[in-house]
Amino acid sequence: MSGYAADVATLARKDLLLELRSRDTLPAMLLFVVSALTVFHFALPEDSSVRAETGLLWIAIVFTALLGLTRAFAPEREGGLLDGLVLAPCDRSAIWAGKTIGVMAFLVLAELVALPAFALFFHSLSWELLAAVALADVGIAAIGTLLAAIAAASRARELLLPLLFLPLAIPVVIGGVGASVAANPGSFLGFLGLYDAVFAILSWASFEYIITE
Amino acid sequence: MIRAHKLSKRFGDKRVLEGLELEVPRGGFVLVTGPNGSGKTTLLRLCAGLTAPTGGELEVDAPRRSIGFLAHEPLVYRELTALENLDLYGRLYRIPERRERCGAMLERFGLWRSRNERAGTFSRGMLQRLAICRSFLHDPDLLLLDEPFDGLDTEGAKMLYLKLAEHGSTALVATHDPKSLASRATARLALA
Numbered sequence: 001m002s003g004y005a006a007d008v009a010t011l012a013r014k015d016l017l018l019e020l021r022s023r024d025t026l027p028a029m030l031l032f033v034v035s036a037l038t039v040f041h042f043a044l045p046e047d048s049s050v051r052a053e054t055g056l057l058w059i060a061i062v063f064t065a066l067l068g069l070t071r072a073f074a075p076e077r078e079g080g081l082l083d084g085l086v087l088a089p090c091d092r093s094a095i096w097a098g099k100t101i102g103v104m105a106f107l108v109l110a111e112l113v114a115l116p117a118f119a120l121f122f123h124s125l126s127w128e129l130l131a132a133v134a135l136a137d138v139g140i141a142a143i144g145t146l147l148a149a150i151a152a153a154s155r156a157r158e159l160l161l162p163l164l165f166l167p168l169a170i171p172v173v174i175g176g177v178g179a180s181v182a183a184n185p186g187s188f189l190g191f192l193g194l195y196d197a198v199f200a201i202l203s204w205a206s207f208e209y210i211i212t213e
Numbered sequence: 214m215i216r217a218h219k220l221s222k223r224f225g226d227k228r229v230l231e232g233l234e235l236e237v238p239r240g241g242f243v244l245v246t247g248p249n250g251s252g253k254t255t256l257l258r259l260c261a262g263l264t265a266p267t268g269g270e271l272e273v274d275a276p277r278r279s280i281g282f283l284a285h286e287p288l289v290y291r292e293l294t295a296l297e298n299l300d301l302y303g304r305l306y307r308i309p310e311r312r313e314r315c316g317a318m319l320e321r322f323g324l325w326r327s328r329n330e331r332a333g334t335f336s337r338g339m340l341q342r343l344a345i346c347r348s349f350l351h352d353p354d355l356l357l358l359d360e361p362f363d364g365l366d367t368e369g370a371k372m373l374y375l376k377l378a379e380h381g382s383t384a385l386v387a388t389h390d391p392k393s394l395a396s397r398a399t400a401r402l403a404l405a
């Protein structure tokens with residue numbers, strides 16, 4: 001394994017281990033997403049459209065991700081630990097990459113519960129929907145981790161993160177709903193792929209400047 | 214190794230350091246003293262590259278990997294064990310024979326028996342010992358120590374004295390108790 005990949009693996013493993021020990025984030029994400037889908041199930045009329053149901057799933061996914069992102073830098077913030085990581089001789093973008101993998105892992109685990117629940121409450125899952133969710137996870141985790149790092153440095157972090165993240169998540173909802181219900185899902189999946197590529201490169205390249213003064 | 218010329222740092226309107234002149238040669242051991250809020254911690258953070266000066270020049274002739282930084286906070290994860298914390302930093306610093314080195318540091322600072330306990334269960338003194346282990350783990354050429362004896366008991370302080378005495382690296386040490394390190398110091402910087 002190259003040095004960079006080893007650093008990313010070390011940092012991602014650390015985040016997974018921290019969550020395994022503290023169980024702060026994942027249970028909250030699971031509870032939220034299942035609760036949200038349950039509320040939507042009872043709120044929507046029987047004859048609601050597939051588009052409306054799918055739209056609500058995407059809203060649930062985005063807000064579940066936001067919940068996870070709020071806690072993404074909590075261990076580092078509470079102990080001033082970002083200084084320790086910034087001082088380490090690894091490429092600072094490895095901190096972003098490791099954290100992104102951790103965020104994505106929690107999101108995927110939440111979706112492993114959320115998607116069957118959605119299928120139970122609403123309608124069956126199509127391969128287009130699953131592909132869109134997989135692509136969206138990458139983009140959400142990539143840009144969300146960068147924004148969580150920005151917010152973590154602010155006193156108004158709980159307010160700042162949603163303000164930064166939700167506008168940037170709108171394309172994910174548009175792409176996700178489009179890929180799930182439109183006649184030409186390929187173009188929406190392509191759009192999500194492009195979103196992932198643009199924001200992953202942007203976040204990777206700018207993270208060093210975000211975490212250093 | 215460290216040279217500062219007219220170094221200034223402000224946080225908004227608050228002036229923390231102004232026109233500081235400092236020269237620390239390789240192997241120098243400089244004590245930084247001054248009352249609370251005089252800029253001791255800020256000076257160490259500037260030298261570590263954790264914050265940028267707002268004026269003047271600062272040259273630190275040491276790459277990131279050769280800096281050992283001991284902060285107010287221990288910079289360890291409370292949910293990880295002492296050994297896991299050192300192993301994490303050991304991996305990031307690519308320390309050869311990492312496990313042996315981590316074990317040796319824990320042994321040296323009296324934490325070997327607590328190696329598998331989470332850092333969150335440690336007392337203040339144990340956390341400081343773990344932070345010292347972390348700071349010295351990669352055998353740094355430049356030590357930036359902020360109140361290194363904080364929280365240490367007599368035994369812990371003695372361990373740190375011995376470590377500092379045998380460690381020939383350049384050091385900048387912020388302290389409220391300069392007498393305790395007077396014999397090791399080559400210079401003293403008093404901040405107002």
